[in-house]
Amino acid sequence: MERREVMNGAEEIRFEGNEVGILVSHGFTGTTQSMKLLAEAYAREGYTVYCPRLKGHGTSPEDMEATTHEDWVNSVEEAYRWLRDRCSKIFVVGLSMGGTLALYMASKHRDIAGVIPINAAVDIPALASSAGAKERFLDAIGSDIKNPEIVELAYDRTPVRSIGELVNLMDKVKDRLDEIHCPIMVFVSDEDHVVPPHNSEVVFESVFSEHKEIIHLENSYHVATLDLDQDMIIERSLEFFQTYTNTK
Template structure:
């Protein structure tokens, strides 16, 4: 028996057809496009073609996520990339958390991607490793809404499927082992205080990619979901300035 889950208001994909330069924008694990909409809208307002996909199993119900695989999440991003490829000469990618992992995956597998911007990207989350041992547990507590700014809530699941954690772990392994395949300019934003993804991830990525042009920017005033936090404008402005250098 499969349930049909409606897409939550605010979790819809964001698609804007603009000029010949495209930006693919990816949200994170258990999250939705709501966390990335401010970036997607800002990029669209600058005339870029923008696609922020809703990752499969996300933005509906955590029981829907439970049946999706990391290959499904890759497919969601590849579909957005294909849409942009039909319309654009150059494509950039920006991603938060597992969206950053997906951005890294895309850069590893599409060397034609011009540059990427990562926000608290994940390649290793030791706290998640214990899940491999769990039996007869379907759901864990939520990981969403790690935000310093008062009164701001991330649209994210209130439970995390164990099956989904068992998908993100091998996906992070896959991406981590292949970081040297990345040669494109890379901008990394990292929150030194992040309660979901250890900040050491960004340092590790910075040190292991083959990119000659790379920059690591600390965001001491934001937690994990920095795109909805105090540094939102800084991420938007910094990413636009970085991407413009390579247009």
């Protein structure tokens, strides 16, 4: 199979720093571009950061169509292992499906020190009907951003087969939310045209974390990491890392 080139700006992001690792995950049909400014901000504070390019992303919709949700899980698992070799504590941060993957990791790896899902997807009934569409591709879902000056680097089409894989992943993670016990900070945009804000409420209510907080973003749409609340997300997540790095 011919290997397609990675889009400029969609490459994986890695910074080697101290013994605290931050695993950062982008979302469905998106790229590392949506998480780059967060990753760089974390690295400036000395953290070791890895934002992988999820398999099938950042190249072509046809590549994505050939991958499964297990492939996406494996992408973050590989990043986790890289961080585990270098770090004594690991936090996980993710946007949209990246948030779903972050929740999965927190449910599976009890050594994860904390998780920050941003507009994570766990329950979107309308997606199931889209997964049954007869077309091969549907319209793009990227770039749901309030700031008119910013554009997300994402696919211009959405593979129908991949929507089915996302539904499978959401179902799996929703069933595992009660396995999450680590500290959690949930970011949710009050207006989101991709993932209904109710998803974040489900996450917040379902996890068994003793320390949990939900933060409402009033000035961002779905891709909040590129939107007008970006600075607040960075500031609050850095406070979260500092707080839970200093606790056992």
